[in-house]
Amino acid sequence: MAVHPGREVYANLGLPPGGSYAESVAVDQSAVARKPDSLSYIEAAAVPVTGQTALxxxxxxxxxxxxxxxxxxxxxxxxGTFAVQIARQFGAQVTGVCSGSKAELVGSLGAERVIDYERQDPSTDTVRHEIVFDTVGKSSPSRCRDILTDDGIYISTLPTPEVLAKVVLGNLLPGQRSGVITARADGGELEFLNRWFEEGKLRVVVDRTWPLPEAAAAHAYSETGRATGKIVLVVRE
Incomplete structure (x- = not known):
């Protein structure tokens, strides 16, 4: 996209070099997209990595x-909050797995079924799925075997040895497959998501914000695994 002074933009910095915590950063123009007018800066900051990972x-x-x-x-x-919404936009039937206290939120994002993992192991579900997207790396291909269709795929954000082995074998043998996602930076994809934001079909869920000097505290909170949506660092108010 064309970039000029004063334009409001956002981007995924990609790997390498990866993210950073700074007041300013140099980024390849191909990773940049215009910030939707409907999103605040805080909301926009929560989109690139998570939204592109889900997409x-x-x-x-x-x-x-x-x-x-x-x-x-x-x-x-x-x-996960983006994955539920994006899957619905593609016309899929979504089962969301979360704690019971967050079931209402996940349902409001478009999940037709919600499993409270504190009460039921999702691997015991009686419905078979074409895709199981493990956004937190808590399960595995073997645990999800019975809830996947014969040609279904388990996708994880965590490249465990089991997942990687299944990725290799999946290219050689028929049947269930596995995949690992590491989001690549692509401004065009952010523009793709922008249309859904502007049409009111996607919304951003932000758990809370932290000032930049308290980045370590934000990390500690993130590592509890209890955040709802995204955590955002604020450079300046």
């Missing part, structure tokens, strides 16, 4: 299509 996992790795059944594990987290 690329479901569309590119999962090959999502209308009518598919998709289970999102960690449905109330940063990636």
């Amino acid at each position: 690329q996992a479901l569309r590119d790795i999962g090959r999502i299509r209308a009518g598919m059944r998709v289970m999102v594990i960690g449905a109330a987290g940063g990636v």
Whole structure:
């Protein structure tokens, strides 16, 4: 996209070099997109990594299509809240897995079914899914075998040895597959998501904000695994 002084933009910095905590940063123009007018700066900051992770996992790795059944594990987290909404936009039937206290939120994002993992192991679900997207890396291909269709795919954000082995074998053998997602920076994809934001079809869930000097405290909170949506660092008020 064309970038000029004064334009409000946002971007995923990508890997390498990866993210940073700073007041300013140099970024490749190809990773930049215009910030939707409907989003505040705080909301926009929560989108690039999580939104692109969800989009690329479901569309590119999962090959999502209308009518598919998709289970999102960690449905109330940063990636999960986008995954539920994006899956619904593609016409999928969504089962969200989260704690019972967050079930109402996950349902409001578009999940038709919600499993409270504190009361039921999602791997015992009686519904078989074409895609199981484990946004928090808490499960595994073997645990999800019985809840996937014969040609279904388990996608994780965590490249464990089991997942990586399944990725290799999945390219050689028929049957269930596995995939690992690491979001790539792409300004065009952010523009793709922008349309849904502008049409009111996507919303951003922000748990809380922290001032930049308290980044360590924000990390500590994130590592509890209890955040609802995304945590955002604020450079200046």
